[in-house]
Amino acid sequence: MPEAHCTHCREPHAGTQFFGEPEYRRSLDGLQIAEVHHRAGCDVPRHAHTSAFVSVLLTGRYQSRFGNTVAEFEPGRAVWHEGGFDHEDSIAAGGARFLCVEVDDRRLACLRDYHPRSPASQTLDDRASFALLRLFAANRASDDDLSIEALGAEFLGLMCEPDCSADEGRAPWLDRVCDRITCAPGDRASLSELAAIAAVHPSHLARSFRARYGCSVGEYARAYRLTRAWHLLAGRRLPVAEVAYSLGYADQSHFTREFSRQLAIPPARARRLLRQGGAVLDA
Template identity: 30%
Template sequence: MNECKVDCECHGSRDLAAGEFYGDVVRRHASPQFLLSEIHHGRGRALPTHTHQAAYFSLLVEGGYAERYDGRRYEYDPLTVWWHRPGVVHDDAVGRSGGRFFNVELTTEGMDALAQAGPSRRDFHEQGTPVVWLACRLLRELRHWQPCSGLVAENLALEMAGCALRRPEPPAPSTPRWLDRVVQTLHDEPERRHYTSALAREAGVHPVHLASVFRRTHRQTIGEYLRALRVRRAANLLRSADMPLVQMAATLGFADQAHFTRIFGDVVGMTPSAFRRLLRPHS
């Protein structure tokens, strides 16, 4: 997010209760374990230092956002999800054009259920990972609430809560420079049809060695990693561009629109058209 001119609200530090926000809550749903809120800021603003009594996930749907906590400043682009435990002291700035957020807060009952499953992770933020797509699906459910939505929302929220569990992570292996070059090639040209043999030849290693080291380092195959890159790029294009889906499929390296729709649906949980309507309801 670019540095923005924002209005400053010079209030003292506050401890916000569940469901309490500085922005306007445009829709909300409460359940015993979770509180879902879509929040809108119509203008840029710098918010005072504050804490939240509830642990929560937040999805930046549109606009810009930055926050400072634990002595560091973080800037987030749309389609970023962050998790904060209760009581984390932070101060925020909403980008100059305002922003739209979707928050999933855990009630006391929800936190008790999470604690029974295991200790929660420290604060984190992610893009292009399952927790982001779960948040998008949950937002869509909130906007189109039906009689069966309570059960659907509960299951999606529980899956999100599972992403906050602290998992024992083995020490990250040292990354050889040749692997960094391979990853950079994938990021530079995700639309290309890459072959392990060609990537290995460019890296100067055997294809079997490349496949083994890549999976050990990134916890997925090269193909899975590339598919996730393409879906993430597609999500950003759907958010910001009016490109026809058939053209988007070709641009991103999918075989055709049907292939694009199937892969995107498998990863995100909705079609590209539904995702575009979610993020750009008036387009």
């Protein structure tokens, strides 16, 4: 696996390519997967990685600084960095755990068939973050390599979608629709309500939303709810039933069914998995 490079000392760091303690390594076709644990708060010096990589925060909190961006991360949030791109991190007190995936140059070059430029360093949206959480759960469950690689390809497919954020013709009402979905996940909006907010017909909303985000309104909302659920479970504060109610589920069983269908583990087991740290997921 490629090594991290600290631009202050201009020498590769010995050992692993990531700071922290790497666990659960897996090498696939063009992908290197590791779960990385920082057991205490610390400042990670400015450094770069030879290969492009993505990380999703599983537990804890941290701040990352790259380019002109200063981003605060909570569990369930992810960031993508180009190969050779400098960044520095501050791990909060109590430490943090990450799933990190490196993408080698050959695999990244394949993306250019679909995406003319390599994805730039950026924080990622809920769909991409949730795809990585699914990859984490499958990796912990010791799924076969094909299943893991398919989930990795699904994530990379999201990275291939064209960036329409700067398009002059982008409908401004799409932002209002997304704000309504994410500002009150426990108070779910109907398609008719969202269309009224946008002042467009529901069918036009559905078509425009998929053209912009590559998914349906419902799929977008579900990814947001379940990424938020991961954050609440990682916090270890709320009972699972209260997590369900806060996200607008009719009851705990409804929440458990949807969470389990998407992540292949129930929420209570996911919480135990986060608490156990290095323990292998039970069958």
